[in-house]
Amino acid sequence: MSRNKISLKRMISAALAAGLALTMTVTAFADEPYTAYNYDYWDDAIPSQSAYRVEKTVTGADMGLDRLSDPSDPLYISDDAPAKLSDAKDLFYDQDNDTFWVCDSGNNRILRLDTDLKVTGCYTGFTGSTEISVGEDGRSTFLNPNGIYVKKSIFDDKLYVYIADTDNSRAVKCTVESGTEMTLVQEYTKPDTKLYDSETFNPSKILADKAENIYVVCKSVNTGSVQFNKDGEFQGFYGANRVEVTAAVIAQKLWRKIASNEQISAMTRNVPVEYANFDIDADGFIYTVTEAANTTTDAVKKLNPAGYNIWDNAVGDEYSFGDVSSEYDSTTNKTYKCRLTDICVSDNGTINVLDYENGRVFQYDKLCNLLCIFGTKNSTSDQAGSFLGPNAIEARGNEVYILDGTKNDITVYTETTFGNVVHRAVLLYDEGRYSDARADWEEVIKRDGGYAMAYVGLGKACLNDGEYIKALDYFKTAYDQDDYDKAFKYAREEWLRDNFTVIMVVIIVLIALLIVKAVLKKKGIKLIKRKKKEGN
Numbered sequence: 001m002s003r004n005k006i007s008l009k010r011m012i013s014a015a016l017a018a019g020l021a022l023t024m025t026v027t028a029f030a031d032e033p034y035t036a037y038n039y040d041y042w043d044d045a046i047p048s049q050s051a052y053r054v055e056k057t058v059t060g061a062d063m064g065l066d067r068l069s070d071p072s073d074p075l076y077i078s079d080d081a082p083a084k085l086s087d088a089k090d091l092f093y094d095q096d097n098d099t100f101w102v103c104d105s106g107n108n109r110i111l112r113l114d115t116d117l118k119v120t121g122c123y124t125g126f127t128g129s130t131e132i133s134v135g136e137d138g139r140s141t142f143l144n145p146n147g148i149y150v151k152k153s154i155f156d157d158k159l160y161v162y163i164a165d166t167d168n169s170r171a172v173k174c175t176v177e178s179g180t181e182m183t184l185v186q187e188y189t190k191p192d193t194k195l196y197d198s199e200t201f202n203p204s205k206i207l208a209d210k211a212e213n214i215y216v217v218c219k220s221v222n223t224g225s226v227q228f229n230k231d232g233e234f235q236g237f238y239g240a241n242r243v244e245v246t247a248a249v250i251a252q253k254l255w256r257k258i259a260s261n262e263q264i265s266a267m268t269r270n271v272p273v274e275y276a277n278f279d280i281d282a283d284g285f286i287y288t289v290t291e292a293a294n295t296t297t298d299a300v301k302k303l304n305p306a307g308y309n310i311w312d313n314a315v316g317d318e319y320s321f322g323d324v325s326s327e328y329d330s331t332t333n334k335t336y337k338c339r340l341t342d343i344c345v346s347d348n349g350t351i352n353v354l355d356y357e358n359g360r361v362f363q364y365d366k367l368c369n370l371l372c373i374f375g376t377k378n379s380t381s382d383q384a385g386s387f388l389g390p391n392a393i394e395a396r397g398n399e400v401y402i403l404d405g406t407k408n409d410i411t412v413y414t415e416t417t418f419g420n421v422v423h424r425a426v427l428l429y430d431e432g433r434y435s436d437a438r439a440d441w442e443e444v445i446k447r448d449g450g451y452a453m454a455y456v457g458l459g460k461a462c463l464n465d466g467e468y469i470k471a472l473d474y475f476k477t478a479y480d481q482d483d484y485d486k487a488f489k490y491a492r493e494e495w496l497r498d499n500f501t502v503i504m505v506v507i508i509v510l511i512a513l514l515i516v517k518a519v520l521k522k523k524g525i526k527l528i529k530r531k532k533k534e535g536n
Helices: 003-031 065-069 247-256 261-266 417-430 438-447 452-464 468-477 481-498 500-535
Strands: 037-039 045-047 052-059 090-094 099-104 109-113 119-123 145-152 159-165 170-176 182-188 203-208 214-218 225-228 234-238 277-280 286-289 300-303 327-329 334-336 340-345 351-355 360-364 370-374 390-396 399-404 409-415
Touching: 037 370, 065 119, 090 145, 090 390, 090 399, 099 145, 099 159, 109 145, 159 203, 159 214, 170 203, 170 214, 203 277, 214 277, 277 340, 286 340, 351 390, 360 399, 370 417, 409 417, 417 438, 417 452, 438 452, 452 468, 452 481, 468 481, 481 500
Parallel strands: 145 203, 340 390
Antiparallel strands: 037 045, 052 409, 090 099, 099 109, 109 119, 145 159, 159 170, 170 182, 203 214, 214 225, 225 234, 277 286, 286 300, 327 334, 340 351, 351 360, 360 370, 390 399, 399 409
């Protein structure tokens, strides 16, 4: 073959390879409009494999909302019923019935969707005894509903829908009668007690526990969520945030010790920031998230029944949520920090936290280990998978759903192969089945050599299997000092156990040598003394 033909063949091969690489790149960016990353031991952002990809984006047209204005359809509401979402504020997944519920706030209605996100119900109000927003037909209508929670009762097996009817200054509990009709069961309004000292009662989010106690997040109420019992009686406040300790707070506290009463009364009060949203897991623990920018104290909490944070840093553990550092956008000349706006605990225990400011989802396991980061905010394009105003997040299995109140759509994320392996490994890891998770962690490292948690998982597997030297190497790679010390202790004990006979023989020999030396030394001294006497 001539040299020219060889060169031509190489050029063609290079062109084909470049084309294939370009195709792969275009496909990757089309499916994943965000840069996947994670954090290392020094809290530096490092590239990572994508754990999720965009499956689809669903608009009002895709949901079939045009059915609501079709007189021949069972879901008919009115001739001018909007066929798209408007400033939607909340999204809820009802696991028992495998359905989704949307607070279509701008359109003053509640939507029910199936698993394909097709509309199966629309509710603009309810029937029942109330004096608020009652129309000519006797129905009480919703006004800018901001929060929804759906629960099957353990007392009567009925399905109840709890709605934070924000601009009507109430929360309601209803039963579903059909695809368009609800009936009022209980109404919750501003508590008539001095304990509730806020001027307003504007519920924004709502949930119910197993005993059907109601928890309501209210705007401008910073003493925790407002709690009602099953019968609608006010019970007090639950789970208030702490005041964030800053230099200004410390200085004011010191100044109060020496200031006059007039000076103290003129000072600005330091009060906790109210949390923005919450969720409840299968065990009844309530998780809260605070949206205020730059908040670090109580940004995310897990509350016990008494309202105390289980993740209390005072016990020495460190928990952080969201981005570790700020992000600078050169196009807008602004620095963005996290505003954690919603939280969702999936049925497998993973915790998903939504950042409104950057449009990202931070996913953690039940032990607060960061698993992955995905999503992005994009104000210059309408690319699928990017957000303008992400308001709510829900999970169905390992699928994640994000409601955008500005783009008026729902984005569905599904796990990638990498994400599937991570979730499998984490599930076994959190159950303490370290050896069973070993193969999955090895696969994770093959795909992402910088994934620190995989090295910890492999270290624990080796520790569990008695491979202490290997465990030391894995923990060293992950900079896991505590587990490294534990592995070192076991490795030392194993070495002593395996070499006990040799060690004892060496010790006995050394002791014998010392004895012999001492005896010889003593005889030598006596011999010298005897010679001296004989010499005299």
